Amino acid sequence: xxxxxxxxxxxxxxxxxxxxxxxxxxxxxxxxxxxxxxxxxxxxxxxxxxxxxxxxxxxxxxxxxxxxxxxxxxxxxxxxxxxxxxxxxxxxxxxxxxxxxxxxxxxxxxxxxxxxxxxxxxxxxxxxxxxxxxxxxxxxxxxxxxxxxxxxxxxxxxxxxxxxxxxxxxxxxxxxxxxxxxxxxxxxxxxxxxxxxxxxxxxxxxxxxxxxxxxxxxxxxxxxxxxxxxxxxxxxxxxx
Amino acid sequence: xxxxxxxxxxxxxxxxxxxxxxxxxxxxxxxxxxxxxxxxxxxxxxxxxxxxxxxxxxxxxxxxxxxxxxxxxxxxxxxxxxxxxxxxxxxxxxxxxxxxxxxxxxxxxxxxxxxxxxxxxxxxxxxxxxxxxxxxxxxxxxxxxxxxxxxxxxxxxxxxxxxxxxxxxxxxxxxxxxxxxxxxxxxxxxxxxxxxxxxxxxxxxxxxxxxxxxxxxxxxxxxxxxxxxxxxxxxxxxxx
DNA sequence: CGTGACGTTGATATGATTCAACTTGAGTGG
DNA sequence: CCACTCAAGTTGAATCATATCAACGTCACG
Numbered sequence: 401x402x403x404x405x406x407x408x409x410x411x412x413x414x415x416x417x418x419x420x421x422x423x424x425x426x427x428x429x430x431x432x433x434x435x436x437x438x439x440x441x442x443x444x445x446x447x448x449x450x451x452x453x454x455x456x457x458x459x460x461x462x463x464x465x466x467x468x469x470x471x472x473x474x475x476x477x478x479x480x481x482x483x484x485x486x487x488x489x490x491x492x493x494x495x496x497x498x499x500x501x502x503x504x505x506x507x508x509x510x511x512x513x514x515x516x517x518x519x520x521x522x523x524x525x526x527x528x529x530x531x532x533x534x535x536x537x538x539x540x541x542x543x544x545x546x547x548x549x550x551x552x553x554x555x556x557x558x559x560x561x562x563x564x565x566x567x568x569x570x571x572x573x574x575x576x577x578x579x580x581x582x583x584x585x586x587x588x589x590x591x592x593x594x595x596x597x598x599x600x601x602x603x604x605x606x607x608x609x610x611x612x613x614x615x616x617x618x619x620x621x622x623x624x625x626x627x628x629x630x631x632x633x634x635x636x637x638x639x640x
Numbered sequence: 641x642x643x644x645x646x647x648x649x650x651x652x653x654x655x656x657x658x659x660x661x662x663x664x665x666x667x668x669x670x671x672x673x674x675x676x677x678x679x680x681x682x683x684x685x686x687x688x689x690x691x692x693x694x695x696x697x698x699x700x701x702x703x704x705x706x707x708x709x710x711x712x713x714x715x716x717x718x719x720x721x722x723x724x725x726x727x728x729x730x731x732x733x734x735x736x737x738x739x740x741x742x743x744x745x746x747x748x749x750x751x752x753x754x755x756x757x758x759x760x761x762x763x764x765x766x767x768x769x770x771x772x773x774x775x776x777x778x779x780x781x782x783x784x785x786x787x788x789x790x791x792x793x794x795x796x797x798x799x800x801x802x803x804x805x806x807x808x809x810x811x812x813x814x815x816x817x818x819x820x821x822x823x824x825x826x827x828x829x830x831x832x833x834x835x836x837x838x839x840x841x842x843x844x845x846x847x848x849x850x851x852x853x854x855x856x857x858x859x860x861x862x863x864x865x866x867x868x869x870x871x872x873x874x875x876x877x878x879x880x
Numbered sequence: 881c882g883t884g885a886c887g888t889t890g891a892t893a894t895g896a897t898t899c900a901a902c903t904t905g906a907g908t909g910g
Numbered sequence: 911c912c913a914c915t916c917a918a919g920t921t922g923a924a925t926c927a928t929a930t931c932a933a934c935g936t937c938a939c940g
Contacts (some may be wrong), residue, residue, distance in 0.1 A: 456777055458863070464780040466773060480762055483769035522720055529723035532772065533706060537696055539779035540704040540824030544928070576887065584780030586929050591888060623698070784896075816919065826897050831920060881940105888935075897926070903919075910913085 415517045418506070422446070425499040435475065435489040435497070442489065444476030444504045450495035451573055454487045455581070465582035467531055468492075468555065472562045477504055477521050484528065493573045539584045546623035547583045548593050552603070552610065553622055572610035597621075655757045658746070662686070665739040675715065675729040675737065682729065684716030684744045690735035691813055694727045695821070705822035707771055708732075708795065712802045717744055717761050724768065733813045779824045786863035787823045788833050792843070792850065793862055812850035837861075 426448070429435055435452060436442025452469040466487060469475060476485045477500055507518055531554060538547045555572075559565035574582075580590040597603050602618050604611040612618055666688070669675055675692060676682025692709040706727060709715060716725045717740055747758055771794060778787045795812075799805035814822075820830040837843050842858050844851040852858055 456773070458777070458781065460863075462781045464777045466776055481766055483766060483773055487773065526721055526723060529769075532776070533696070533723055533727065536706055536772070536776055536779060537698070537704045539776060540821075541698065541702045575885090581780075588888090588930075589928055591886095592928095595888070623700075815917090828898075828920090829896055831918095832896090835920070883938105883940085885938090886936085889933085891931090891933105893928105893930070895926105895928080898924085900922090902921080904917105905919100906915100906917085908913100908915080910911100 415514055418503075418514070418517075422498050422500065422503055425502065427497060427499060429491045429495040429497065431491055431493050431495075433491050435491060435495070442476060442485075444474065444500040445489075446474045446477070446498040446500045446503070447471050448496040448498065450491060450493040450497075452489055452491045452495055453578065453582070454484060454489050456487055463581045464584070465578065467528065467535060468582075470555075470558055470562055471564060473528070474500065474521065474524065476500070477507070478525055479508065482525065484532065492575075492578060535582075542623050544583070544585055544589060544593050545597070545621050547585070548579070548590070548597070549602075549618050549621040550623065551579075551583060552612075553618065556612070567612075568615075569609060569611040571608060572605060573608045655754055658743075658754070658757075662738050662740065662743055665742065667737060667739060669731045669735040669737065671731055671733050671735075673731050675731060675735070682716060682725075684714065684740040685729075686714045686717070686738040686740045686743070687711050688736040688738065690731060690733040690737075692729055692731045692735055693818065693822070694724060694729050696727055703821045704824070705818065707768065707775060708822075710795075710798055710802055711804065713768070714740065714761065714764065716740070717747070718765055719748065722765065724772065732815075732818060775822075782863050784823070784825055784829060784833050785837070785861050787825070788819070788830070788837070789842075789858050789861040790863065791819075791823060792852075793858065796852070807852075808855075809849060809851040811848060812845060813848045 429450075429452075431450075435445055447469050449471050454466040454469070454475075455463055456466070457463045466484065469489065475489055476482075478485075507514055507521075534550070534554065538550055542550060556565055556567070556570050559570045560567055564571060576590050576594065577587050579585075579594075580587045583590065585593075594603075594605065597618075598605060600614075600617075602612075602614045602621065604613055669690075669692075671690075675685055687709050689711050694706040694709070694715075695703055696706070697703045706724065709729065715729055716722075718725075747754055747761075774790070774794060778790055782790060796805055796807070796810050799810045800807055804811060816830050816834065817827050819825075819834075820827045823830065825833075834843075834845065837858075838845060840854075840857075842852075842854045842861065844853055
């Protein structure tokens with residue numbers, strides 16, 4: 401599963417052997433537990449299997465999920481501190497991952513032989529930042545259906561790249577509560593939206609597996625289609 | 641105004657002279673215009689005066705603002721590509737800024753004499769990422785009043801650091817439309833929220849100047865107060 | 881055969897949007 | 911100096927989207 405990362409972003413040379421040796425630092429985190437819990441400063445980690453999310457919980461219990469970590473994704477790896485990496489990371493399923501502290505130190509040496517890995521990881525961080533921006537747009541400007549469809553499509557794309565989805569179907573271990581806390585919706589409303597999408601024959605969902613039954617319609621529902629709504633003028637004034 | 645940046649983050653040595661020389665590359669951007677419009681790839685820029693924002697516009701005209709750039713903030717400066725820097729940046733007021741292409745190239749040389757500047761700028765990027773995460777929480781989990789109050793407080797803190805606010809009042813050149821597109825609300829609703837806050841004597845707003853009349857109440861409204869709402873249990877099941 | 885996690889569904893409440901009208905104040909040009 | 915225009919803000923009424931409350935179904939697991 402680790403070659404996922406290599407394949408996912410870049411060619412690599414004897415970096416592969418380095419990565420394989422990292423396998424020695426594998427660990428397993430049960431669903432619901434935090435990655436790096438109990439550590440003063442969470443160690444960098446590479447996810448081999450399972451899903452996790454980055455989240456923040458408000459004092460009154462409300463939760464907001466910033467994004468998801470899929471197999472092949474990493475956290476804490478990279479030269480500089482990153483705000484996302486400082487948020488709590490929680491396993492949503494059983495997660496198999498690698499403590500990449502050593503890897504991080506090796507990369508910090510700036511050995512040219514590891515340039516490939518460095519750029520690969522930096523590219524990944526860049527992607528994650530991009531997804532975060534998409535997330536902002538979802539939360540700020542998309543309707544509930546649009547948000548849901550859009551997130552599904554994002555996850556599918558990422559899973560396809562990671563070799564975990566053929567395109568028409570994808571593993572989908574997310575609880576509706578998790579989905580809701582990610583999309584900024586209530587649990588109940590999320591359930592209704594999903595129910596509606598199933599009823600409309602756009603998706604099917606059972607046993608943690610999601611199937612795209614009508615991809616064009618799903619894409620359209622994601623809202624980035626042309627002429628989804630009449631162009632909203634930016635304050636036209638009271639002219640005509 | 642530029643020493644704002646120096647004071648804002650870090651001590652510096654003869655980097656100051658470097659920065660002063662950068663003044664030669666000053667430019668003025670009228671309100672409403674995009675920073676870096678017409679450039680194939682937007683040049684790095686340092687803002688001396690005025691406000692700008694990073695935004696994305698959907699095909700159907702909806703707009704989402706990711707965050708604001710205040711005097712002392714920069715865009716495009718730093719070793720690696722950054723997703724935020726690749727979004728459109730638009731001047732909200734008349735903006736005086738510096739084309740920092742040269743500065744960027746100088747910093748890329750990794751001359752140790754400029755370590756201070758590099759870390760200062762990297763810190764700033766880190767801050768901006770943090771604000772983006774706050775923004776996600778606002779959009780996803782705060783009510784309209786909470787969002788508004790919270791954003792006001794964030795802007796105040798930043799302006800205080802930049803020496804542009806004494807704490808009780810701050811320049812506030814944002815249109816209600818801009819505010820709405822930032823907070824993920826409609827223009828009309830934003831107007832009502834502001835009106836209500838004024839009516840309640842929490843803030844006063846005129847002529848682009850915002851005054852905090854009742855800071856404790858504003859902080860409370862920002863929602864991060866204890867017991868703002870009954871603790872929401874995470875799916876308690878149907879026990880009692 | 882309880883118990884708890886997860887999902888679904890209905891009824892109702894509320895927060896936010898939309899549409900539309902009306903102000904106000906700052907230019908601008910006659 | 912006044913009429914005109916336009917950007918910005920305000921307000922009311924109707925409507926819609928989403929939240930909340932509450933109940934119930936189902937399945938897995940001890």
